[in-house]
Amino acid sequence: MFSFRLLKKSKRNKARLGLLKTPHGLIRTPAFVPVATKGALRGIDFEKTKNLGAEVFMINTFHFYLGHSYRLVKKFGGLHRFLGLNQPLMTDSGGFQVFSLGFGLAEGVGKILDQDRPVQTQGKNLVKITDRGVFFESPFDREKLYLDPERSIRIQKDLGADLIFAFDEFSSPTASYQYTREAMIRTHRWAETSLKTFGKNKTDQRLFGIVQGGEFKDLRQGSSQFIGALPFFGFGIGGSLGNTKTKMNEVLDWVVPFLPESKPRHLLGIGEVEDIFNAVKRGVDLFDCVTPTRLARHGAALTRQGRLNLKSGKHRQQKEPLEKTCSCWVCRNLSRAYLSYLVKNKEILGIYYLAWHNLYFIFNLIELIRTAIKTDRLAELERRFVQKLD
């Protein structure tokens, strides 16, 4: 019921075209995976997003653990039924969100949890990590919670997504070499526990392992070798990718060569245009990101010329569309002035239209990337898109 087939490998770089088969449908790779944090995309519906090109959605286990709504989902026979979605789904392990709580930055945590309401960590460390798992407090109601590989996998089984992830420790970007190494070793042990808990005979789910190791070359290589050798269906690349585009590229250059060629690779949490090109060129097949819908909520549109901020007064009288060359419905029918007006008036419809355009932008880009890989013209496409950005 599951398979991953490589259809083409570029001769000029590591980019590849693939087909990931799941019981709920096919995913053409490279694939962009929109994030439906709590089981809902923000500001736009699943149906529309499917029509724009989404072939798989990512849902956050953390949010279904908080408030224990995974139990409700289980009663319904899993996320597909609960959300009314006959479509491939992914869940992450919850690790990213849990460990982020420990970084102690309320604003950052809010962003990580994809919350627009303020998250109160009050500078308090909400997280206690042991070799077995992690104790943490809910940033919303202070409920004391615990997550470890067994529990993460059990919850993800209850949620029933097609593709699920091993429980890993996301170590802080500011952590020392020593700490990052310890966290990586825990992640490796947890990878084995995740596999064991997952079991061998699951026919309706597949498990991805996650490579850690922060921004350190030997750790990243070691983690990739270790995780890459385990019998996972695919591999996630997690952890800190540095603050610069160069660092992310370095990390990918260290990690990818040690991952088995025949298995899918998912870069967790990226979705900027430049990052997408960099990741695809380095052999990444899937990436998830909240950017298109989050930007929409904040009144911004993705364009080839960079981000357009509709909150700025300067678009208020502009008859032109968000992007002249874009052929999405929003750009064919609406002016920047009207979108600006909707954003200023806090109309939900403004978020909807911007999310629509932004998702169209990303899925159109992905489609162009797929064609460019087929015709070995990825570099040309990248020049057209990336050089025009601010």
Place this chain on the structure above:
Amino acid sequence: MFSFRLLKKSKRNKARLGLLKTPHGLIRTPAFVPVATKGALRGIDFEKTKNLGAEVFMINTFHFYLGHSYRLVKKFGGLHRFLGLNQPLMTDSGGFQVFSLGFGLAEGVGKILDQDRPVQTQGKNLVKITDRGVFFESPFDREKLYLDPERSIRIQKDLGADLIFAFDEFSSPTASYQYTREAMIRTHRWAETSLKTFGKNKTDQRLFGIVQGGEFKDLRQGSSQFIGALPFFGFGIGGSLGNTKTKMNEVLDWVVPFLPESKPRHLLGIGEVEDIFNAVKRGVDLFDCVTPTRLARHGAALTRQGRLNLKSGKHRQQKEPLEKTCSCWVCRNLSRAYLSYLVKNKEILGIYYLAWHNLYFIFNLIELIRTAIKTDRLAELERRFVQKLD
């Protein structure tokens, strides 16, 4: 470019089927007109609403006068272009909202203005009425504004909707007979001024007059006779309709017989299931209401059994749809539990799904009503719908 044709008159009551032709398309009557207050439906897009059965939308002149955004719309050549909508549109005169400010009830005003944010009238009378027009303060920024028939019609010409309304005084439901009479006389004078300002040779718009007279029989009859004799394209029935269903029926029974049979009749601001049946049976052709989208924003669904409040804890585990007999997408695919979960988590998608179902419910009802008029079975349909309501 405009016409109104009666296709069928019921033998058992005053219900009628009609076809209203506008330069932007046909409207089959009886018609439900969803309200896109500031030029946006709340929580759902125009395209989807069209697909559910909307053939015309109502937009509020008041909101485009506040903040002077009607000037921006004029630069774009009118609402159709500004909103990207090739569809019949209506604007009201602004009178309803302006005069409501004078009632001094902050909560009521918020509801009338379709605002979820608090409206600060601070018990202050924001309105001063003269025989020429009305001075008022913006409830949002205290800007001093003035509206009269000339200005209302000029703004509505700038907005460019297909069907527009004469400027009338909406007198308070608690006003005396004497005051209601004075306000009605002003409304009659303003109707003549509205017609004069509108002019004779407009090919792309048509003007509706508005009957007033509160809850008083002789005033309603007199107003209907007076307004009904003026050369309007159609007629709105405005003002207070009383607090009971019986009172609304009485008002309609007084008003409708004096309106010309051959012209369309619009009942302003109603949309409850029972009201729709009562109005249609009494010869009303069009009615506008924010109910389907407002209820959605407040977590409620329309069903044949009455309103379903998704905020109530009792639906949290329910696998059944909002309504078992409903064949909308939401009811075919989603459980009350998931919708409840979305509402509880304040996900925009919850509003979207509820608005979708509620609009489907109303348009499905209207379609059934049209068929029932054709086959003279309206009373049977009403029994099926209304008796089951709480």
